[in-house]
Amino acid sequence: MSFEWPWQYNFPPFFTLQPNVDTRQKQLAAWCSLVLSYCRHQKLYTLDVLEAQESPVFNNKKIERKLSVEAIQVVFEELRKKGNLEWLDKNKSRCLIMWRRPEEWGKLIYQWVSKNGMVNSVFTLYELANGDDTEKEEFHGLEDWMLLRSLQALQAEGKAEIITMDDGKGVKFF
Amino acid sequence: MDRFVWTNGLLEMNETLVIQQRGVRLYDGDDKAKLDVGVVLLSTHRLLWRDQKNHECCICIPLSQVIFFEEQAAGIGKSAKIVIYLHPVPENKEPGPYQQSKYSFIKLSFKEHGQIEFYRRLTEEMTQKRWENTPVSQPIPTGTTPKAARTRAVGIVGIERKLEEKRKETDKNISEAFEDLSKLMEKAKEMVEVSKSIANKIKDKQGDITEDETIRFKSYLLSMGIANPVTRETHGSGTQYHIQLARQLGDILQAPLEERGGMMALTEVYCLVNRARGMELLSPEDLVNACKMFESLKLPLRLRVFDSGVMVVQLQSHSEEEMIASALDNVSDKGSLTAEEFAKLLGLSVLLSKERLLLAEKVGHLCRDDSVEGLRFYPNLF
Numbered sequence: 001m002s003f004e005w006p007w008q009y010n011f012p013p014f015f016t017l018q019p020n021v022d023t024r025q026k027q028l029a030a031w032c033s034l035v036l037s038y039c040r041h042q043k044l045y046t047l048d049v050l051e052a053q054e055s056p057v058f059n060n061k062k063i064e065r066k067l068s069v070e071a072i073q074v075v076f077e078e079l080r081k082k083g084n085l086e087w088l089d090k091n092k093s094r095c096l097i098m099w100r101r102p103e104e105w106g107k108l109i110y111q112w113v114s115k116n117g118m119v120n121s122v123f124t125l126y127e128l129a130n131g132d133d134t135e136k137e138e139f140h141g142l143e144d145w146m147l148l149r150s151l152q153a154l155q156a157e158g159k160a161e162i163i164t165m166d167d168g169k170g171v172k173f174f
Numbered sequence: 175m176d177r178f179v180w181t182n183g184l185l186e187m188n189e190t191l192v193i194q195q196r197g198v199r200l201y202d203g204d205d206k207a208k209l210d211v212g213v214v215l216l217s218t219h220r221l222l223w224r225d226q227k228n229h230e231c232c233i234c235i236p237l238s239q240v241i242f243f244e245e246q247a248a249g250i251g252k253s254a255k256i257v258i259y260l261h262p263v264p265e266n267k268e269p270g271p272y273q274q275s276k277y278s279f280i281k282l283s284f285k286e287h288g289q290i291e292f293y294r295r296l297t298e299e300m301t302q303k304r305w306e307n308t309p310v311s312q313p314i315p316t317g318t319t320p321k322a323a324r325t326r327a328v329g330i331v332g333i334e335r336k337l338e339e340k341r342k343e344t345d346k347n348i349s350e351a352f353e354d355l356s357k358l359m360e361k362a363k364e365m366v367e368v369s370k371s372i373a374n375k376i377k378d379k380q381g382d383i384t385e386d387e388t389i390r391f392k393s394y395l396l397s398m399g400i401a402n403p404v405t406r407e408t409h410g411s412g413t414q415y416h417i418q419l420a421r422q423l424g425d426i427l428q429a430p431l432e433e434r435g436g437m438m439a440l441t442e443v444y445c446l447v448n449r450a451r452g453m454e455l456l457s458p459e460d461l462v463n464a465c466k467m468f469e470s471l472k473l474p475l476r477l478r479v480f481d482s483g484v485m486v487v488q489l490q491s492h493s494e495e496e497m498i499a500s501a502l503d504n505v506s507d508k509g510s511l512t513a514e515e516f517a518k519l520l521g522l523s524v525l526l527s528k529e530r531l532l533l534a535e536k537v538g539h540l541c542r543d544d545s546v547e548g549l550r551f552y553p554n555l556f
Contacts, residue, residue: 027556
């Protein structure tokens with residue numbers, strides 16, 4: 001399924017950081033949703049800033065426009081404020097993209113668990129993310145760090161408990 | 175340098191000081207004298223020199239000892255100098271700083287300038303030879319020079335005299351030539367005074383001059399080029415001047431503003447107004463200050479400063495919304511526009527058209543596309 005670009009993607013001004021405050025807000029909102037939906041589509045969980053510059057998201061070769069590094073940083077900052085992005089290093093060169101927040105993942109996982117009547121069972125993390133049973137689920141293939149965070153969110157809600165086992169981590173749902 | 179004698183530096187009776195100059199070093203011929211920098215003084219009778227640091231050290235030489243002198247221009251690293259050729263040492267010369275010297279000339283090196291005026295005064299004194307009229311107690315050794323020396327001296331003195339005469343001749347010619355001019359200047363001054371007084375009378379309506387004559391007189395003034403413009407002289411500097419000027423600008427600028435769609439950059443106004451004035455040009459500050467008064471004087475013009483700092487004069491009737499709306503229409507029409515394209519479209523200057531586009535962007539009607547291709551404006555579809 002090919003990615004559907006939003007209309008702004010082909011609008012040259014989209015690639016210039018707008019000085020008008022109101023216009024900028026709308027522009028940044030559009031960028032945030034574009035980045036998130038693109039990452040969701042490509043199942044990208046981390047982004048490298050330098051690589052991102054050349055990625056089709058920020059570089060539209062057709063209209064010969066690309067977002068400057070400063071502008072990319074502004075977009076990322078916006079995402080961070082919204083809770084969808086986390087920097088992996090102080091230099092802000094790599095980041096985690098959470099096109100779904102941990103709480104949202106947690107909710108999905110718990111839904112699946114309760115739908116299949118598996119509450120009170122214990123799962124290993126591997127089973128959840130890579131097991132055959134979860135193949136059709138959205139959270140299938142979820143990267144470990146994200147999975148862990150989602151489960152931690154559930155844990156905070158009292159719906160799960162993370163257990164440390166001999167060969168890794170597991171989780172019990174309540 | 176052996177012609178100099180020690181002196182106490184005091185002037186004698188009948189001797190007056192003509193000019194003095196500090197920062198002068200003496201040269202014995204081409205060599206620097208073993209003295210420091212000092213003050214050289216020219217009196218009606220003598221040439222004196224005093225050490226700047228040690229006022230006790232003072233030497234002099236009678237002017238009658240001077241045969242001839244000339245200027246030596248300054249060079250790189252070298253000060254300007256005056257070279258003075260002297261008679262041989264008289265027999266009964268009093269003691270001085272030098273017992274003997276192989277040179278017959280000295281130099282005055284003007285480290286702090288002043289050589290031009292000094293040279294002039296020296297020339298004057300050497301021409302007038304005032305010391306001959308009022309002899310002082312210093313011995314004047316001219317009578318004791320040996321005959322051979324005198325003949326030599328006469329030769330140089332003769333040259334000197336010829337130069338002097340030539341100089342006087344030139345001077346006379348120049349003064350004569352400019353005599354007429356100075357007379358003309360005087361007459362012109364009177365004329366300007368007369369016209370000024372009449373102009374004032376017209377203003378105050380105190381003269382017995384009729385309307386017709388007033389108009390005719392004004393046209394004469396105009397043809398002479400003294401159109402009684404609002405100048406600093408007539409109205410002084412300060413607010414009065416600016417107020418009057420603002421009123422004048424209000425009149426002049428109406429038509430051009432309307433032609434240009436109600437707005438002109440201040441630089442355009444400046445050029446236009448000064449070209450019209452011809453003489454008595456306005457300075458930029460005066461123009462700006464006058465424009466600032468438009469609003470308080472309730473004139474139909476406004477000085478406006480954009481965010482970028484560009485200043486324009488616009489008609490009060492000029493509507494901002496209309497401009498912005500029309501800008502949006504134009505851009506939407508063409509899809510997108512650069513400032514240059516917009517300027518071409520409207521027949522405005524690029525500067526003003528850019529301001530207009532920026533304004534439209536500010537209110538959110540347009541957005542910008544900044545790339546290597548340049549700055550373009552699009553309708554704001556966000």
